[in-house]
Amino acid sequence: MNKTPPKFTQPLKILVVEDNAIDRRILETMLHEFSHPVSLLKSAETLAGAIQLLEQHPFDVVILDLNLPDSEGKDTLTSLSAKYPDVTIVINTGAYEDELGINTLSYGAQDFLVKGKYTAYVLHKALHYALERKRLERELTAAYQQLQETQSQLLEMEKMKVIGEIASGIAHEIRNPLATISYDTTFLQACLPDRQGQILSGDPAKIQIALTNIKEAVQKANGIVNELLNFAGKTSSSSSKKPENLNEIIEKSLSLIRHEFHKKHIQVVGRFDQSIPQVNIDRNRIEQVLVNLMLNAVHASPQGGILELKTYCQTISEDHCRSYNLDKSKFKAGDTVIMCDVEDSGNGILPEHLQKIFEPFFTTKRDFGGVGLGLSITKSIMENHNGIVAIENITDHPGVRARLVFQPCG
Numbered sequence: 001m002n003k004t005p006p007k008f009t010q011p012l013k014i015l016v017v018e019d020n021a022i023d024r025r026i027l028e029t030m031l032h033e034f035s036h037p038v039s040l041l042k043s044a045e046t047l048a049g050a051i052q053l054l055e056q057h058p059f060d061v062v063i064l065d066l067n068l069p070d071s072e073g074k075d076t077l078t079s080l081s082a083k084y085p086d087v088t089i090v091i092n093t094g095a096y097e098d099e100l101g102i103n104t105l106s107y108g109a110q111d112f113l114v115k116g117k118y119t120a121y122v123l124h125k126a127l128h129y130a131l132e133r134k135r136l137e138r139e140l141t142a143a144y145q146q147l148q149e150t151q152s153q154l155l156e157m158e159k160m161k162v163i164g165e166i167a168s169g170i171a172h173e174i175r176n177p178l179a180t181i182s183y184d185t186t187f188l189q190a191c192l193p194d195r196q197g198q199i200l201s202g203d204p205a206k207i208q209i210a211l212t213n214i215k216e217a218v219q220k221a222n223g224i225v226n227e228l229l230n231f232a233g234k235t236s237s238s239s240s241k242k243p244e245n246l247n248e249i250i251e252k253s254l255s256l257i258r259h260e261f262h263k264k265h266i267q268v269v270g271r272f273d274q275s276i277p278q279v280n281i282d283r284n285r286i287e288q289v290l291v292n293l294m295l296n297a298v299h300a301s302p303q304g305g306i307l308e309l310k311t312y313c314q315t316i317s318e319d320h321c322r323s324y325n326l327d328k329s330k331f332k333a334g335d336t337v338i339m340c341d342v343e344d345s346g347n348g349i350l351p352e353h354l355q356k357i358f359e360p361f362f363t364t365k366r367d368f369g370g371v372g373l374g375l376s377i378t379k380s381i382m383e384n385h386n387g388i389v390a391i392e393n394i395t396d397h398p399g400v401r402a403r404l405v406f407q408p409c410g
Contacts, residue, residue, distance in 0.1 A: 011039035012127070015059040018092065019045040019068050023115055027063060027092070030120035047071040047079065054084055061088045061127055064109075074107050081108025088134040090126055110134050181214050241385070243278040243409045244286075246338060247311055253290035254309070260298045261307065271310045276338050277408040285381045289389070292374045293342045293402045300346030300400060308343040313408075324390050330407070340404040348393040349400055357391050 014031060018024040024043055031038055040057060044050040047070050050062065062084075066076045081089060091104045091112035104112045110130035113123065254268065261268055297307050316335045320326065331337070349357065349364075356362045358379045375391070382389045382404060390403045 011037040012061060013040035013057060013059045014038055014042075014127075015050060015053055015057070015062045016041070016043040017045075017047070017050040017062060017068065018043065018065045020065070023065070023092070027123075030123050033120040045069065047076055050080065051083065054087065059087060061090060061131065063090050063092050063113075065092050065094075066104075067094070074103065077104060077107045077109055086134075086138075088130050090130045110137075181218065185214065241280050241282045244281050244283055246276060246279050246281075246286075246340060246406065247272045247274065249281075249283060249286055250290060250309060250311065250340065253287045253294065256287075256291055257294055257298070260295065264298060264301065265304045266298065266301050267304075267306050269306060269308045271308065271312075273312045276311055276313055277410065279338055279406040280409050281385055281406070286385070289378045289381050289404065290340075290342070292378055293404075296374070296402070297342055297344035297346075297400075301344045302346065305345040307345070308341070310339075310341040310343070312339055313337070314339045324388055324405070326388065330386050331405075336408065338406040338408055340406070342402040342404075343394060343399055345397070345399045348398055349391070354391065354393070358389075 016024055016027050018027065028041065028043070031041060040059070042053050042057065042059075044053055045068070047068050050064075053059075054062075062080065064077065064080065066073055068076055071079060077089065077091065080087075085108075089109045091109045092115060093104075093112060094115045110133040111126045113126055118126070250270075250272070254270075258268075294307070301307060313336055314320075316326070316331055316333055316337055318333045321328070321331065321333055326332075353362075353364060358375050363374075375389075378389050386407055388405045390405070392401050392403070393399075394401050
């Protein structure tokens with residue numbers, strides 16, 4: 001067996017936390033037994049003493065006894081690892097238990113040793129592996145943080161793509177109030193006094209009408225801009241759920257992108273059940289879901305196609321539970337739910353694509369600037385509302401149905 005100890009890249013700074021003088025001396029002897037240099041070796045008999053030394057020196061490794069005069073058991077480890085998460089910790093325990101060994105790793109240690117059961121070689125090997133584990137932990141943490149940042153950027157890209165499409169329609173919608181403001185401003189300018197103080201023209205009643213028109217046009221333009229800002233999340237103060245009328249939210253979402261339907265001459269058919277109960281939702285998030293599904297329908301539909309929107313109550317059947325893979329803790333056969341269908345008149349989706357439709361970054365719409373997160377985000381939002389979204393090909397005519405399932409209030 002090869003007894004050559006592992007090589008460290010640089011001299012180690014080690015803190016031994018041990019209240020037993022004999023055990024402490026054994027550790028110090030073993031640490032000097034091999035040729036690898038230890039640039040700093042300090043010891044402490046209490047947790048408080050260890051913390052004081054850690055404040056003074058940048059130790060690479062702490063060899064820690066769990067039972068100290070001022071701390072016992074896992075509390076010793078959790079206190080130290082929470083306060084110094086970047087320090088590598090090797091437990092030096094007097095009694096071995098399988099559960100204890102496993103738990104020390106989950107509580108923040110990188111390895112553990114049993115007093116009297118290891119040699120200097122085993123000690124050095126444990127230090128080497130503990131340092132390597134800690135290095136990998138840091139790399140994984142950094143990679144995870146980078147992944148989160150990248151995901152946030154991609155989510156923002158997906159949302160900005162939708163906002164861009166809405167904004168083009170907002171620009172069109174805002175032209176009408178701006179034209180009113182421009183026309184009536186020109187009229188009012190003609191009513192202003194000239195250099196001699198003479199009013200050139202102007203019926204007071206007409207002036208009042210012009211002023212009213214301008215005020216209403218400004219309010220309309222401001223409302224249009226606020227709709228876009230609300231959708232973008234700029235003016236939403238919180239992400240809270242409350243009882244809402246789903247039909248009203250659908251109408252609002254439709255108004256945001258109506259221009260997209262006009263561009264392709266798509267006929268919108270609404271079949272809304274006005275008797276459906278309210279649903280407990282975050283209005284902004286469900287608007288985001290509906291706008292995304294409607295834009296998908298626009299992209300899939302041909303020129304002059306049809307978009308059908310429906311809301312209705314439905315009693316869940318066993319077939320629903322199986323086909324939608326419903327969570328039995330939230331849905332069961334016989335429950336009444338609220339359904340919202342968004343149906344297009346396109347060519348449908350290939351079966352192999354349907355299987356991947358909710359996977360992040362899967363998209364068949366690269367030409368539209370999609371990054372493949374829209375339906376993944378939609379699914380996440382619906383799950384956060386204890387609901388579901390299902391995508392399926394319509395069986396009796398070409399097209400795709402996106403179905404949202406909500407639980408009613410009460």
